[in-house]
Amino acid sequence: MEKNFIDQQKKRLLTEQTELKARLSRIAKKDPNVKGDYDAKFPSYAANEEVDRNYENALEVEDYTNAIGVENILELRLAAVERALERIEKGSYGTCSHCKKEQPQARLEADPAAERCLDCGKLV
Numbered sequence: 001m002e003k004n005f006i007d008q009q010k011k012r013l014l015t016e017q018t019e020l021k022a023r024l025s026r027i028a029k030k031d032p033n034v035k036g037d038y039d040a041k042f043p044s045y046a047a048n049e050e051v052d053r054n055y056e057n058a059l060e061v062e063d064y065t066n067a068i069g070v071e072n073i074l075e076l077r078l079a080a081v082e083r084a085l086e087r088i089e090k091g092s093y094g095t096c097s098h099c100k101k102e103q104p105q106a107r108l109e110a111d112p113a114a115e116r117c118l119d120c121g122k123l124v
């Protein structure tokens with residue numbers, strides 16, 4: 001794996017990490033007890049006499065459910081990005097975590113956080 005390529009991938013991963021953290025902090029508060037864990041914020045709408053209370057509750061629940069779904073996706077992606085950054089630090093970046101073969105650059109260009117080569121990715 002060329003150093004230039006790894007440097008470029010590291011930049012992309014760091015940018016993505018920053019973006020993911022910013023998005024997560026907008027929809028979730030960081031759980032102070034668990035490293036890397038975020039809890040979706042439960043939205044609260046100001047009581048409004050015009051708004052039927054049931055409708056308001058339904059809205060809150062729906063937004064909360066959406067936030068949990070999005071939050072999980074962002075959280076998983078952030079974890080994958082951070083594992084990729086760790087692999088760069090350890091010098092194992094680009095090696096398939098399953099068959100230990102070096103992954104083609106095109107695969108890593110498509111997804112800088114890819115842990116497995118395409119063949120092993122299919123096994124999951």
Ligand SMILES: [Zn+2]
Binds near residue numbers: 096116117119
């Ligand atoms: Zn593999």
